[in-house]
Every structure is written in C-alpha cells, then in structure tokens.
Amino acid sequence: EVQLVESGGGLIQPGGSLRLSCAASGFTVSNSYMTWVRQAPGKGLEWVSVIYSGGTTYYADSVKGRFTVSRDNSKNTLYLQMNSLRDEDTAVYYCARSLAGAVYWGQGTLVTVSA
Amino acid sequence: DIVMTQTPLSSPVTLGQPASISCRSSQSLVHSDGNTYLSWLQQRPGQPPRLLIYKISNRFSGVPDRFSGSGAGTDFTLKISRVEAEDVGVYYCMQATHFWTFGQGTKVEIK
Numbered sequence: 001e002v003q004l005v006e007s008g009g010g011l012i013q014p015g016g017s018l019r020l021s022c023a024a025s026g027f028t029v030s031n032s033y034m035t036w037v038r039q040a041p042g043k044g045l046e047w048v049s050v051i052y053s054g055g056t057t058y059y060a061d062s063v064k065g066r067f068t069v070s071r072d073n074s075k076n077t078l079y080l081q082m083n084s085l086r087d088e089d090t091a092v093y094y095c096a097r098s099l100a101g102a103v104y105w106g107q108g109t110l111v112t113v114s115a
Numbered sequence: 116d117i118v119m120t121q122t123p124l125s126s127p128v129t130l131g132q133p134a135s136i137s138c139r140s141s142q143s144l145v146h147s148d149g150n151t152y153l154s155w156l157q158q159r160p161g162q163p164p165r166l167l168i169y170k171i172s173n174r175f176s177g178v179p180d181r182f183s184g185s186g187a188g189t190d191f192t193l194k195i196s197r198v199e200a201e202d203v204g205v206y207y208c209m210q211a212t213h214f215w216t217f218g219q220g221t222k223v224e225i226k
Contacts, residue, residue, distance in 0.1 A: 035215060045156075045164065045207060047215040058214060094163055098211060101152055101170040105163050 002026040004095050004106030011112045016085050020109055022078040022095030030073040033098040036080050038091035039108075048093070049080065063089075085113045117141055117210055121218035127226045134195040136221045138208030143188050145212070152211035155184055155193045158220075159204040167206075168193065200225065 008020040022034075036048040049059045049069040057069050068081040078095055092108040118141040128134045136155075144151045155168040166175045168184035171191060181196040195202055203225060208218040 037215070044220050045217040050214065101150060101173070101211070102175060103154060103166050103169065105165070108163050
C-alpha cells in the first residue's frame with residue numbers, strides 16, 4: 001500500500017528556513033515522479049515543485065530560487081528545502097506521487113510564516 | 116501555463132439528486148504519449164485531497180460508481196449520479212499533462 005507521511009512544518013519567521021520531509025512506503029521514491037503541492041488557508045491547490053525519476057526538477061515561479069526539492073534514496077524520503085520564507089508561503093504542504101495518471105496524496109504538513 | 120476553469124463554483128444539491136461540474140482547460144490536455152492527464156479530486160473539510168477520477172474517466176480504487184468522468188481535449192465533466200451526505204466538500208479538476216494546475220474548486224453542499 002502506498003503511504004506518504006509529511007513532517008517538518010511549523011511556525012517560522014519571515015526570512016527563515018524550513019525543511020519538509022515526506023516519508024514514503026509501498027514504493028520507491030527514486031523510481032517515481034514526486035510532486036509538492038500547497039494550499040494556503042481557505043484557498044485552492046497550487047503546484048510547487050516536481051522531481052522526476054531521473055532527478056530533473058522544476059519549480060513554480062513563486063518559489064524558484066528559494067525552494068529546493070531533493071530525495072534520499074536510502075531513506076526513501078522526499079524533501080523540500082524552503083529558504084527566504086515569506087508570509088505568502090503560509091500553507092499546508094502536500095507531497096504526492098504520480099503513477100500512470102493516478103495521484104497518491106499525503107496528509108500534509110502546515111507551514112506558518114509569521115513574525 | 117495551462118489555466119483550468121471550473122463551473123459552477125458552488126453547487127447546492129438535494130440528497131439523492133444528480134450533480135455535475137464542468138472543467139475547461141486553456142489548451143488541449145492530450146499529452147505527447149497519447150494520454151489525457153485530467154483528474155478529479157475531492158476535498159472534504161479538514162482533509163487532504165482525495166483522487167476520484169484519473170485520465171478523464173478512470174475511477175480510482177475504492178471510489179463509488181456514482182462518480183463518473185467524461186470529456187476530451189479541453190472540456191471535461193464530473194458527474195455524481197445521486198448525491199449522498201458524504202459527498203459534501205470541494206471538488207477540483209487537475210491537469211498533469213504539463214506540470215500540474217488546478218481548477219478553482221467547486222463547493223458541493225446539501226440544500
């Protein structure tokens with residue numbers, strides 16, 4: 001069974017850094033198309049970043065240059081390093097796995113950027 | 116970027132009655148591999164998104180058969196044949212043909 005468990009969220013001041021983790025089970029992260037999506041309070045879903053099985057990464061313009069997606073194959077875990085955080089980065093962050101068009105979602109972790 | 120536009124944004128429905136949500140993309144969602152990566156998600160209050168339908172019309176594991184998807188190219192529809200109380204929530208269309216983008220969401224509530 002595919003499971004995704006995010007962690008690492010919390011309260012952080014503007015300008016700070018945070019690293020989110022997404023621990024996967026039931027499949028191999030390094031062989032998968034993995035995505036981060038976020039949802040600001042009361043708002044819709046926003047694509048943040050993707051890492052393909054070959055290691056290529058892409059980012060939304062809103063986070064480019066500040067966020068970095070990576071993975072640790074030995075831990076079967078996906079990461080999102082978030083630097084220079086802004087108020088508008090406040091959101092629940094979800095990791096997701098794509099497989100043949102189907103998408104598996106984690107439960108999410110809340111990041112609050114506030115002074 | 117591909118823009119996804121959903122209508123309506125709010126859908127009050129009577130229990131047992133059908134509901135329908137439309138989604139239009141700003142460009143064709145047919146991928147170079149021949150697939151159309153259009154999905155429908157349900158998000159109940161306080162919950163993460165849940166996949167209902169993928170590649171236009173494929174029901175995900177465990178999804179009741181009252182949910183169905185149809186469409187092609189740039190126009191897609193999600194139908195609920197008979198709305199139940201547990202169907203209350205926000206529904207999003209999502210394209211994964213070129214990165215991912217989402218519709219604004221349609222709130223389904225009981226009249």
